Amino acid sequence: MTEPPHDTFPVLERSGAPRPWRHRQGLVQLGLLALTLLAPLLAHLLGEAYYVNLATRIVLVAMAGVGLNLALGYGGMISFGHAAYFGVGGYAAGISAYHAFDGSLLMGLPGSDDMLVIWLVALLACGLLALVIGAVSLRTGGVYFIMITLAFAQMVYYFANSWPSYGGQDGLPIYLRNGLPMVDSQDPLSFFLICFALLLLAMAITSRLMASRFGAALTMARLNETRLATAGISPYPIRLTAFVISAMITGLAGALYADLNGFVSPAMLSWHMSGELMVIVILGGVGRLYGPLAGAIVYVLMETLLGGLTEYWQFFLGLVLLGVVLFARQGVIGWLAGGEPHG
Amino acid sequence: MGEVVLSIEGLHKRFGALEATRDVSLDLRAGEIHALIGPNGAGKSTLIAQIAGSLRPDEGRIHLAERDITGLGVAARARLGLGRSFQVSSLAEPLSALRNVMIGAQARAGHSFRFWTPVARDARLVTPARKALERVHLGHRADTPVAALSHGERRQVEVACALVLEPRALLLDEPMAGLGPEGSARLTELLETLKREVPILLIEHDMDAVFRLADRLSVLVDGSVLAHGDSDAIRRDPRVREAYLGD
Numbered sequence: 001m002t003e004p005p006h007d008t009f010p011v012l013e014r015s016g017a018p019r020p021w022r023h024r025q026g027l028v029q030l031g032l033l034a035l036t037l038l039a040p041l042l043a044h045l046l047g048e049a050y051y052v053n054l055a056t057r058i059v060l061v062a063m064a065g066v067g068l069n070l071a072l073g074y075g076g077m078i079s080f081g082h083a084a085y086f087g088v089g090g091y092a093a094g095i096s097a098y099h100a101f102d103g104s105l106l107m108g109l110p111g112s113d114d115m116l117v118i119w120l121v122a123l124l125a126c127g128l129l130a131l132v133i134g135a136v137s138l139r140t141g142g143v144y145f146i147m148i149t150l151a152f153a154q155m156v157y158y159f160a161n162s163w164p165s166y167g168g169q170d171g172l173p174i175y176l177r178n179g180l181p182m183v184d185s186q187d188p189l190s191f192f193l194i195c196f197a198l199l200l201l202a203m204a205i206t207s208r209l210m211a212s213r214f215g216a217a218l219t220m221a222r223l224n225e226t227r228l229a230t231a232g233i234s235p236y237p238i239r240l241t242a243f244v245i246s247a248m249i250t251g252l253a254g255a256l257y258a259d260l261n262g263f264v265s266p267a268m269l270s271w272h273m274s275g276e277l278m279v280i281v282i283l284g285g286v287g288r289l290y291g292p293l294a295g296a297i298v299y300v301l302m303e304t305l306l307g308g309l310t311e312y313w314q315f316f317l318g319l320v321l322l323g324v325v326l327f328a329r330q331g332v333i334g335w336l337a338g339g340e341p342h343g
Numbered sequence: 344m345g346e347v348v349l350s351i352e353g354l355h356k357r358f359g360a361l362e363a364t365r366d367v368s369l370d371l372r373a374g375e376i377h378a379l380i381g382p383n384g385a386g387k388s389t390l391i392a393q394i395a396g397s398l399r400p401d402e403g404r405i406h407l408a409e410r411d412i413t414g415l416g417v418a419a420r421a422r423l424g425l426g427r428s429f430q431v432s433s434l435a436e437p438l439s440a441l442r443n444v445m446i447g448a449q450a451r452a453g454h455s456f457r458f459w460t461p462v463a464r465d466a467r468l469v470t471p472a473r474k475a476l477e478r479v480h481l482g483h484r485a486d487t488p489v490a491a492l493s494h495g496e497r498r499q500v501e502v503a504c505a506l507v508l509e510p511r512a513l514l515l516d517e518p519m520a521g522l523g524p525e526g527s528a529r530l531t532e533l534l535e536t537l538k539r540e541v542p543i544l545l546i547e548h549d550m551d552a553v554f555r556l557a558d559r560l561s562v563l564v565d566g567s568v569l570a571h572g573d574s575d576a577i578r579r580d581p582r583v584r585e586a587y588l589g590d
Contacts, residue, residue: 214457214458216445216455216462220438223436227435229421230417230447232422234419
């Protein structure tokens with residue numbers, strides 16, 4: 001019996017590609033991580049806090065993409081409503097900080113400006129919301145699934161938009177970034193490192209998950225639902241679980257994103273945001289572990305660099321996306337690293 | 344004859360005015376191959392779908408090992424020991440043959456809500472899957488993606504997928520289709536030894552194989568069982584000759 005190759009670095013993506021490709025893929029992955037880590041370090045040394053925050057933004061939308069990728073890429077569930085979880089995570093941070101700031105109670109509970117508490121609240125809230133939305137949406141398939149996830153997200157959007165207690169359409173400011181024990185979260189570099197560590201964690205969890213029995217079942221649910229059922233495994237609970245985990249990762253990214261901007265508004269819940277996350281995943285490489293990171297780097301850099309030159313930067317984004325869809329179906333990561341997608 | 348493993352009683356299925364299954368009753372006993380034959384459009388596929396659980400009958404009951412499974416879905420029936428292969432291969436093409444078979448071993452080995460241990464080196468999944476592939480003479484192709492396998496090899500993977508479930512009863516829908524003489528001879532040999540472990544309900548168009556393999560046959564015409572008996576009785580039955588054997 002031949003032992004399958006085993007990566008020593010668990011975050012690295014395993015693939016069935018021949019050895020040279022796997023080698024190249026490892027290099028590309030390490031390169032992406034090094035770039036993401038070293039660029040803000042350099043910016044910090046040069047005293048350019050703006051670029052540190054830019055890198056944090058890349059890391060956070062990448063993390064939101066990692067969440068979406070679990071549903072969209074690995075699970076084949078094309079959710080057009082992940083902004084709901086991104087935004088609910090954001091509001092978890094905002095509302096909690098709001099109550100901690102003025103000392104008022106929310107349903108008998110005090111607010112908190114401790115990130116650990118906020119993350120827990122964001123994870124629970126998003127998990128619960130996704131359980132309800134997923135339980136209904138996963139009864140459908142194909143284009144109906146896309147539409148129903150969008151509809152649910154829009155419900156959450158309009159709710160936040162018209163709820164005056166937390167700023168309604170004006171949004172809710174977070175006056176002082178929430179804190180983490182023993183870390184100065186106000187410092188841009190420290191905050192970046194927190195986000196970077198959580199991104200790595202989310203990717204490691206995804207990688208481990210997809211190699212497990214659960215991942216094997218999810219992969220089969222995407223590739224051939226009939227085969228999965230015939231093997232004695234019902235696809236629905238497998239998909240629903242993946243959908244919930246996916247939403248929780250995106251929600252955690254949302255909580256951090258609100259802290260990065262010091263502000264949360266219904267824009268984080270809008271369908272534009274859902275679309276942006278989808279674009280990032282598709283641009284980077286659907287169902288590829290490093291896809292969302294690659295996609296986020298390209299997206300945010302284009303937005304920043306081209307956005308500074310012209311208001312119509314999304315025209316060029318459209319061209320790039322068109323190129324990816326037509327010529328590089330496995331996205332930027334597939335173009336750089338080759339090889340097959342996971343599974 | 345052995346005890347009844349799978350029994351189907353008074354099955355009816357209508358699609359509007361079309362009665363696709365009319366009062367079909369048959370059983371499958373330990374140690375036998377029961378062949379289901381009939382011309383195209385006789386309702387074989389509809390019947391198989393009802394037995395496998397992808398279609399609900401309007402009337403009638405299905406029992407597997409004395410347990411009523413009429414209300415259960417496909418996955419639940421598979422867990423209770425109903426293995427099946429499809430007329431048109433239903434496999435995950437980008438995955439290796441081994442991975443396709445392993446998913447069946449996974450349900451046998453417990454639930455799938457295990458999030459941490461990698462499956463690639465899980466002996467409880469890999470070992471039975473390799474054994475099942477060797478059983479269908481495909482051990483050497485275990486690590487090949489299904490997309491790169493020939494049509495015949497895919498049929499063999501399908502059978503391995505059913506075997507790895509350690510089923511109480513097997514439902515094989517035209518397993519010989521497109522196999523070629525050598526492949527179909529080998530599969531015939533496999534099924535002959537296999538039936539001692541697990542009874543097989545066989546839907547097959549290859550009449551040589553059917554008459555060689557089947558202990559009993561049921562002939563389905565226009566949704567109902569026209570005749571029932573052993574090979575000789577079926578071969579001699581004038582109604583069957585007229586309706587199906589075409590001479």
